[in-house]
Amino acid sequence: MILLALSAKRTVSAFTAPSHRLLLPKWTQLYSYLGTTATSFDDGKRPFQITTPIYYVNDKPHIGHAYTSIACDVIARFMRLSGREVFFLSGTDEHGQKVEQTAKSKGMEPQEFVDSVSINFRDLLELLNISNDAFIRTTEDHHKRAVLALFDKMVENGYIYLDNYEGWYSVRDECFYTESELIDGKAPTGAEVEWVAKEESYFFKLSAFQDKLLEFYEQNPGFIAPESRRNEVVSFVKRGLKDLSVSRTSFKWGIPMKQDPNHIFYVWVDALTNYISALGYPETGGKYKTFWPAALHIVGKDILRFHAIYWPAFLMAADLPLPKRLFAHGWWTKDGQKISKSLGNVIDPVDLVKKYGVDQTRFFLMAEVSFGNDGDFSDKAMITKVNTNLANELGNLCQRTLSMVFKNCDKAVPTSVGPFTEADNALLASARELREKAAAEISVQAIHKYVELMVRIVWETNKYIDEMEPWSLKKTDPERMATVLYVIMEVLRHVGILYQPLIPEAANKILDALSVPKDERTFSHLDDAFRIKEGSVIPKPEGVFPRMEMPVEELVNQQS
Template structure:
């Protein structure tokens, strides 16, 4: 029978290690060599756009509340959560922002179709996004809603700044518009009569509209892209944006009069602001803008270190948003990273095909950490990915149950049974094989930090998987179960080396699988205040000789496919 998630969670929660500490002296030779092995640790490296240590704002896009959250929302949130958790564990001050975008014609129409007023509708849907974040253990610092009064005032302030600087004027507009995308498209952009995203477009008849002088910023944007090649990533997306801007920018219609669910234009309540000008401003309104004084969040965290977005909203974040900021005299975000889309079993995900992936169902079926692991490791971050239950089950069983979970179970069971329920009280000198494995573990922080600094989350996971492979190979070669009969001192040394390696693995896996990693750290007997990256190289934070441990339990039970599913 397949274990339910509740059963898995119960198994995990019963594995808390005892906290009995027994301080016994460590071999002088072993102490020296372990210290040497861990001296390779370095701080997370700086990049051309991030010094690696200053306070940083990381953001998801704010999610449009036209319907309940799907796998794309979960994916972006998890990516930002992994990055934020990694940086916090590295000692950085992180402000992780997410939230919901609640205005626009589409919201007003959907609310009306359900017989609800817009505010009640967005209250209901926004709460489902909050619940998803809680369910998936996302560690955001602020959840912003664009219906908040402070946000509306910030957007109106920005409007007035742009107006005073001569970048907004009143004119009229007609053209192709996608209600689903909340986006205007040129005739040349349409594909078979639809938006490039596949959304339906409608011809908007001529109406009064305020315009932003986007065309004035074409050359400034291109210069900025040239001078800051790290601003847009990955490179394929940067090239896409540069090509779009080089094709010529037209002034942007930024208000509408045909609906009223939005932020009112100052001094002209017949108009509501174009939803993207409203939505994009969240990144600074959440920091207290227009208050830019020293000592506030805006002064501390802006410019944002990283905006993570889906590739479908790249243009808004890399063309419109920086142009608005340039016009207002505000610094631009340091980096915008666009990830790809998910398909299901090789097919595009859509309601009409009935193949929408509900992240809540994923968690209910597979558990929180296995879901986090799969979504962050299955594809190159930035590329499109394909989901299938078969792939997910294989990855859970291969990388988590068979490799990481089984390794931890083997180590802890051997220690518990053969060392009187405690960490070995004495160990012998280290061999070359011991030192090599410990050195590999000691360099893991540096190697994973380099990948995180580039948002290469999949490579971060690859390094972790490789480390577990190395440890599994080591235990198979050293065979401590055989050493028990032939050389107990060597057996104790091997088990101690493995526990120290597992300490590194579990501490560095916390950003990806926080609950499961801490279960392993509990079994290892690592105090809760010694689980940050700074503790990896500290002599006094290594596995304490003689410390009592509790009987280990499985952290990643194997996922068994029900017989009905096999049939």
């Protein structure tokens, strides 16, 4: 991902800043500012911007796009329910040589092609019940203005010069690689590479930021997560950074430079700017003032270097504050195999939703793997996990509790509630502690641990109901039966409210079944003042999670 500058640098009259100036005259003040804004990831109070990467439109969405979007959505919903002001951004990356080539192969103009593909990503977000506040496309005029403004600032500060490059280039990755990075003649990602002959290009002085980046990483150890990814980035930067080509002339599908229209911006200058162009940059009021620096960029591990090295350097070069945190998640395999078109095992998230349901898909992808690690998808694993945790444990708990209430308590929340026992108070205490524990896990993007907390409280409640046996108490102690049922309903109220970020549709069905008012479902309502109201009429219980059966083809595969 490093570009080789092969000829002597020369300044260009179109750029007024001298190319030899490597340090910003106000760097000390800027760096001090950056240190104060990015030392801690999140203060728990300020407005919260969270972003997916913008998805490249060369093909239709796959499981990786769904995974990133759901993770961001869980965090965004959690923050909103916590009372935070949130700006959740997603979108599509629509320029580049790969798009130009694909459009040509289909007999389409590039704009026509990206229009037809971008809508698939927007539709996927809607299908998955993703609550993004904005969807940006890099072909939009306001984004182009932001790219030009950012570049102008880098020029003004002396970080751009004209030169020539040549080297190995991967069209699929939209990235250059050095000879030492190639593995068996291919990019580290497995993509084919081609030798690009000497071509004029504008370069960004990335090498000037090596020490500044290392210093920033050291002062802000939480900037890159998980720690293993941070170590990779630090190690990469320590090996040395070379200047980066930021323009191309060999193809035309991109944003033209106003100083030199024969050049278009290299994809990463264009793409990364979306995080601020969506906030109105270069205007620095409004959304930009409210939300920048962003609280959290979530990306796949394959594009971490671009976000952890190029993006901070661009921002430093333009006198702009850096985002608070980058989190890189892992990749998915299918039945233990790498996912690829050639193997025919690509997982279409639309098909997953059709087969299993939206909330079931969201739950499995967040629950199955530690967020940050790689994960493996199989129909068997999904069906087993969803049936166990959702249908058998949560769904069955709701159904049997509410059926008993409906049948034995005049179709309403019990009114003859007696004093709570030690066991009652212990379970209620677990429910009351859930918000704080979940918030701690979400604050460090440990989404899988948040899911584990939710699964555990349901398991504890099932254990409680089995020990209390309210069906037996119906005959021996009706008041105690009513108390037990009330305790379970109150715990389920906490569960329903706290499950909304993960399984929003099902969680709200549970809250509807408990007759929790729609305006009492935020985390501020997880207080005894808003506990289940005795005597509230409840609807006839209906199942929330139907059990899933193994697809016929999966059963055949297992038997063969």
